[in-house]
Amino acid sequence: MFKLEARPQPSRVMSYASPLIALAITILIGVGIFLWLGKDPIKGLEMFFVEPLKSAQAISELTVKAVPLLLIALGLAVCFRSNIWNIGAEGQYLLGAVAGSWVAMQAGPGTGRWIVALILLGGALGGMVWSGLVAFLKDRFNANEILVSLMLVYVGQQFLDYLVFGPWKDPNGYNFPQTITFLSVTKIPRLMDGYRANIGVLIAILAVAALWTFLFRTYRGFQLQVGGLAPAAARYAGFSSRVALWTALLVSGAMAGLAGALEVAGPMGQLTPYLSVGYGFAAIIVAFVGRLHPVGIVFSSLLMSLFYIGGELAQSRLGLPKAMTSVFQGLLLFTLLGCDTWIHNRLRWIGKPRTAPRRSEEA
Amino acid sequence: MSPSRTSLLCKLAACTALAATAFIGCDKKKEAPAEAPKPQAFKVAFAYVGPVGDGGWTFAHDNARKALEKELGDKIQTTFVEKVPEGADAERVFRDLASQGNTLIFGTTFGYMEPMLKAAGDLKNVKFEHATGYKTAENLRTYDSRTYEGAYMAGVLAGGMTKTNTLGVVGSIPIPEVIRNINSFTLGAQSVNPKIKTKVVWVNAWFDPPKETEAAQSLLNQGVDVLMQNTDSSAVLQAAEKAGKYGIGWDSDMHAYGPKAHLASSICNWTPYYIKATKDAMEGKWTTGKAWWGVKEGAIDLVSISDKVPAELKAKIDKVKAGLKDGSFVIWQGPIQDNTGKEVLAKGKVADDEWLGGIKFFVKGVDAKVPGGK
Numbered sequence: 001m002f003k004l005e006a007r008p009q010p011s012r013v014m015s016y017a018s019p020l021i022a023l024a025i026t027i028l029i030g031v032g033i034f035l036w037l038g039k040d041p042i043k044g045l046e047m048f049f050v051e052p053l054k055s056a057q058a059i060s061e062l063t064v065k066a067v068p069l070l071l072i073a074l075g076l077a078v079c080f081r082s083n084i085w086n087i088g089a090e091g092q093y094l095l096g097a098v099a100g101s102w103v104a105m106q107a108g109p110g111t112g113r114w115i116v117a118l119i120l121l122g123g124a125l126g127g128m129v130w131s132g133l134v135a136f137l138k139d140r141f142n143a144n145e146i147l148v149s150l151m152l153v154y155v156g157q158q159f160l161d162y163l164v165f166g167p168w169k170d171p172n173g174y175n176f177p178q179t180i181t182f183l184s185v186t187k188i189p190r191l192m193d194g195y196r197a198n199i200g201v202l203i204a205i206l207a208v209a210a211l212w213t214f215l216f217r218t219y220r221g222f223q224l225q226v227g228g229l230a231p232a233a234a235r236y237a238g239f240s241s242r243v244a245l246w247t248a249l250l251v252s253g254a255m256a257g258l259a260g261a262l263e264v265a266g267p268m269g270q271l272t273p274y275l276s277v278g279y280g281f282a283a284i285i286v287a288f289v290g291r292l293h294p295v296g297i298v299f300s301s302l303l304m305s306l307f308y309i310g311g312e313l314a315q316s317r318l319g320l321p322k323a324m325t326s327v328f329q330g331l332l333l334f335t336l337l338g339c340d341t342w343i344h345n346r347l348r349w350i351g352k353p354r355t356a357p358r359r360s361e362e363a
Numbered sequence: 364m365s366p367s368r369t370s371l372l373c374k375l376a377a378c379t380a381l382a383a384t385a386f387i388g389c390d391k392k393k394e395a396p397a398e399a400p401k402p403q404a405f406k407v408a409f410a411y412v413g414p415v416g417d418g419g420w421t422f423a424h425d426n427a428r429k430a431l432e433k434e435l436g437d438k439i440q441t442t443f444v445e446k447v448p449e450g451a452d453a454e455r456v457f458r459d460l461a462s463q464g465n466t467l468i469f470g471t472t473f474g475y476m477e478p479m480l481k482a483a484g485d486l487k488n489v490k491f492e493h494a495t496g497y498k499t500a501e502n503l504r505t506y507d508s509r510t511y512e513g514a515y516m517a518g519v520l521a522g523g524m525t526k527t528n529t530l531g532v533v534g535s536i537p538i539p540e541v542i543r544n545i546n547s548f549t550l551g552a553q554s555v556n557p558k559i560k561t562k563v564v565w566v567n568a569w570f571d572p573p574k575e576t577e578a579a580q581s582l583l584n585q586g587v588d589v590l591m592q593n594t595d596s597s598a599v600l601q602a603a604e605k606a607g608k609y610g611i612g613w614d615s616d617m618h619a620y621g622p623k624a625h626l627a628s629s630i631c632n633w634t635p636y637y638i639k640a641t642k643d644a645m646e647g648k649w650t651t652g653k654a655w656w657g658v659k660e661g662a663i664d665l666v667s668i669s670d671k672v673p674a675e676l677k678a679k680i681d682k683v684k685a686g687l688k689d690g691s692f693v694i695w696q697g698p699i700q701d702n703t704g705k706e707v708l709a710k711g712k713v714a715d716d717e718w719l720g721g722i723k724f725f726v727k728g729v730d731a732k733v734p735g736g737k
Contacts, residue, residue, distance in 0.1 A: 057462070061455050161567060165537075165734060174497055175538050175723055175733075176473060177567075194485070196454070267451035269481075273567070274449035274474055312456060315444045316463065322414070322446045 002347045014343045019289065019296075022336040023303075029331055039318055047317060048310030048328065058309075060197035064267055065305035067200040068093070068259040072283035073301055074211050075255030077292040081215065082248040083228035086134065088149030089256040090280025091156035092127040096257025097264040098160055099126025101179060101271040104186040104264070105168070111185050119186060119265050120203075120258060127257015128250050130156060135249040139242055145249075153280070161273050168271065179271040188266040200262040207255065212294040214251075224248060256280060285333050304329065404440040405645050407431070408465035410456050411445045412472035413570045413595050419614040420569065420595035420631075421445065424471045424494075426615070427633035434638050438645070449474025457482040461489045467644045469637070470494065472569065473538070479503055490644050495540060497720070499651050506636055509657030510540070510614075511547035511719075512687055513629030514591070515694045516665040516680050517611045518551020520626050521589040523676040524609055528558045531582030533575055533592040533599045534565045537734045539722045541593045546726040547694055548591055553728055555679065562587055563731040572598040583608060589626070600624060618667040627668040635661045655716060658687040695719060700727040 027045065034044035052058050072089045079086040100123035107115050130152060137143040164177045173180075188198045215221040220243075227234040227244045234241065259279065264271055286304050290297030311325025409428050413421035428441050442465060447456050453475050460468050461482070469492045470479050476496040483491045483503040491503040499505055521530050530552055532545045545563055552559040562585055564578040575594050579602035582590060589609040592599035597620035603610030604621030612618060612628025636656055643649040656662035665684065668677060686692025697708035701724040708714055723733055 057458070061458075064451065064455070165567070174721065175542075177536060177538075181477065263451060267454065268477075270477060272449065272474065277448045277450055277452060308452075309455070312444055312447075312452075313459065316408070316442050316456075316460060 001350055001352065003350045004341075004345050005348050007344055007346050010343050011346070014339075015291075018339040018343060019291070019300075019336060022332060022339045025335040025339075026328065026331045029335075030328060033324075033327065034320075037320065039320060043318060044314060044320065047314040047320075048306055051313050051317075052306050052309040057195065060192075060195035062302065062305050062309060063197045063201050065308055066301045067204050068263055068279045069283050069286050069304055070204045070297060070301035071200075071207060071259040071262075072252075072256045072279055073286035073290060073297045074207055074294055075252030076283055076287040077290070077294065077297060078211065078215065078224065079248045079252045080287060081228050081292050082224040082244050083231065084245060084248045085146045086131065086149050086249060086252050087146050087284065088130070088134065088151075088153045088156075088280070089252060089283055090276060090278065091149070091153035092130045092253045092256035093260040093263075093280045094153075094156040094160050094276060095130040096123035096127035096260030097271060097275050098156075098163065098260075099123055099129075099257065100261025100264050101168075101182075104182040105179065107183045107186050111183070113185060113189075115186055116188060116265070119188075120261050123257045123259075123261020123264075124254040125257065127253040127255070127260065129253070130257070131249040131253025132246075135246045138249075139245060157273075157276075160271070160275070164271055164273055170270075177273050181270045182265060186265055187269065188262055196267055198262070198266050200266060203258070203262070208294045208298060211251075215294070220247065256283075282329075285329065289332065289336055303332070307332075405435075405438060405467070405641070406463070406465040407439055407441045407467045407469070407641055407644075408460040408463075409441065409443040409469045409471065410447045410453065410460070410475065411443060412447060412449060412474065413445070415443070415445050417570055417595050418597045418617060418620060421471065423615045423631050424469075424633055427637045430634040431637045431641060434634075435641060439641060447475075451478075454478035454481055457491070458486070461486045466490060467492065467641060467649075469640075490649050492640055499653065501651055504651040504653065506640070506654040506656070507540070508631045508633070508636075508662045509655055510593075510629070510631060510663065511543045512657045512694065513631075513663045513665055514544040514593075515547040515551035516683055517591055517627060517629045518548040518553075519555055519680050519683060520551075520665070520668070520672060520676065521548070521591065521609070521611065522552030522554065522556040522559050523679070524626060524672065525552075525556070525559070525589045527586050527588045528556065528560060529586045529588065530559060530561045531579070531585070531587030531590050532561060532563050533578040533582065533590070533594055534563050535569050535594045536567060537565060539720055542725065542733060543719060543722045544593050545729060546722065549726055549728045550694060550699075551683075555676070559728055561729045561731075563725075563729065565734060566594060568594070570595040572596045575599050576602050579603065580606075597621070612667070616667050625667065625669055626672060627665050630664050630666055632662055632664060658684060659690065701725060702727050702729050702731075 031041040034041035052062055072093060076089055100119045103119045103122040134145050134149045137148050138145045164179060168179045170178055170180045190198045223239040224244050227239055227241055264275060282304060286297060286300045290300035307325055307328045311322060314320040314324055315322055411421045411424060415421055415425040428443060432441050444456050447453050457468060457479060467490045471494045473495045476493060476498055479491050479493050480498055480500060483500050487502055493503060493505050495507050496505045532548060534541050549561040562582055564581055566574040566578050568574060575596055575598035579590055579599040583606050590599050590603045591611045592613050597617045600610035600612060600617050600621040604624035609626050610621055610624040611626055614631050616628045616630055618625050683692060693713050695714035697712040698706060698710040699708040701707050707724060725731060725733060
């Protein structure tokens with residue numbers, strides 16, 4: 001009989017292998033589901049893992065989906081590593097989009113391309129204001145940041161709705177809840193003509209490098225992580241938990257806000273109530289699947305995007321239901337959590353049980 | 364290395380190998396020709412905002428898609444994608460549908476306007492059809508149903524059946540289309556019962572059953588005894604059923620969702636338009652424009668009228684329907700006052716489509732203010 005016991009040290013092999021095994025198991029279960037639905041599993045997998053990578057156009061679309069996830073998840077990783085549970089990246093994303101839209105709507109006929117930089121800056125500030133509220137309430141009143149950040153998502157959505165249903169409504173838009181389409185000068189520059197991928201890709205790569213450096217090569221980053229892992233030790237070392245709180249929340253707010261501004265001035269080109277498709281929440285999964293590591297998050301954000309786009313392709317090409325997307329995402333997180341057990345634990349043979357042996361002893 | 368560790372690693376290896384075979388297998392199969400080339404079927408695609416099982420708006424569109432397939436058989440091949448968000452994702456879906464060889468693409472919600480416009484700008488050889496929008500292009504035209512005609516007929520019914528003289532509408536988004544429907548519903552009710560008041564609650568969404576239910580409940584609490592909705596699900600009718608009041612089906616025949624409450628369903632039948640549009644495109648007769656079809660074209664109807672409705676009231680509805688069909692009856696004909704007492708349409712004047720498309724006020728009898736209206 002096997003017994004689950006703690007390893008003396010976390011397994012290095014498993015910490016790298018676990019995401020891969022999780023992916024493999026997800027795929028295997030996926031094959032089972034495809035068979036059960038009476039679809040060709042090879043074709044089904046192709047929709048999720050081959051088709052979204054097949055052409056330059058497809059890869060460009062993949063980045064359009066992955067960049068917001070990547071940016072938001074990077075910021076969340078800083079928070080989660082500092083043991084600060086910012087669940088409200090969605091709200092910070094929305095506020096970033098609102099602020100970016102405001103800048104974009106100030107553009108006039110004489111405006112130059114520099115406005116794009118202001119839009120992005122505005123977006124980051126917008127997100128920081130929203131996450132700064134969380135930090136302030138936690139700092140001043142010790143309010144639970146999980147609840148506050150989550151509730152602010154709904155406040156943010158209502159605020160956005162108020163703007164597009166009210167003062168920001170396009171006067172020539174037949175009362176439809178949307179702003180004017182922003183002038184073309186405000187458009188986030190694209191990487192290539194005819195493709196929707198924009199400079200968000202470059203910003204995301206820079207952000208990965210910057211946050212990696214911050215987390216692993218700076219004293220402040222080290223302080224944050226110690227505070228997250230061992231608050232008592234951090235206090236003993238004289239690391240300020242207040243500084244950690246503000247830094248983590250402002251960084252993640254800025255990242256989410258930046259993502260919002262990139263989205264609203266990029267592929268959208270106007271502010272509507274349908275700006276968000278849950279990136280802020282999906283990014284929580286992305287951050288954890290990526291091990292809260294900037295490089296890992298690159299892979300997990302791409303993987304998540306594959307699932308989103310694959311789900312659409314599976315609909316239009318194979319007639320699979322939309323829910324397959326969520327099934328895949330849920331499976332991946334579930335199997336990852338399962339596999340992660342083996343980083344800190346192992347199975348040990350503890351001899352024959354006294355009763356009749358079970359038929360299967362698979363873990 | 365301990366034995367347990369080895370066995371674990373073995374398992375790992377086995378897992379990885381399995382996964383690898385899955386991938387390799389996938390590559391091998393890909394080389395084989397996936398499907399035999401069919402004789403050139405005309406490919407038509409649909410993008411829906413809701414799930415096909417919403418029982419209302421999207422369901423009606425999907426039924427029309429099926430009817431289109433039935434009508435044109437293997438000359439065409441249809442594809443649909445459901446729950447396409449009205450944000451940055453929509454454009455990708457349109458482009459992808461085009462890349463699969465669809466040369467006629469229908470988008471069935473207002474929020475697809477900008478994405479369709481962008482896609483249409485690049486994909487000149489594809490014809491785009493956008494429901495309920497107002498922007499057109501060389502290869503993008505709009506189509507809509509005169510849902511207000513159905514709302515008027517439903518209003519006649521509601522006005523005749525109410526005991527509290529208070530009707531309620533769950534509104535989605537305060538755009539002219541929805542405001543016009545609430546107004547027409549009220550005008551219809553007033554044509555049989557001048558004392559009618561209509562109350563309105565907005566949910567700011569097309570498809571959000573929990574919110575729709577809440578809105579319906581708040582209307583019922585205000586003394587409403589006949590509910591209508593301009594949202595996409597059957598939630599409001601179900602709320603009426605539960606409360607023992609009356610409700611009206613919208614977009615699709617919703618009789619089954621509230622058999623006791625259901626007075627009738629105001630349905631959109633998109634089939635005639637989809638058949639015409641597809642034939643236009645196949646025969647090279649497709650040109651841009653704006654189509655707005657109603658009872659006359661068979662796009663709007665009031666169906667499954669309940670047995671509880673007295674024959675006299677039914678006869679009135681039949682008269683309205685016949686009048687709409689042959690053009691002898693017009694809903695939007697002056698004098699019409701808004702609910703602040705201002706005359707918006709002078710006596711004897713008939714509203715044209717442009718006027719109808721810009722309605723931003725409530726008519727007399729609607730006990731509400733248009734949100735954000737100036």
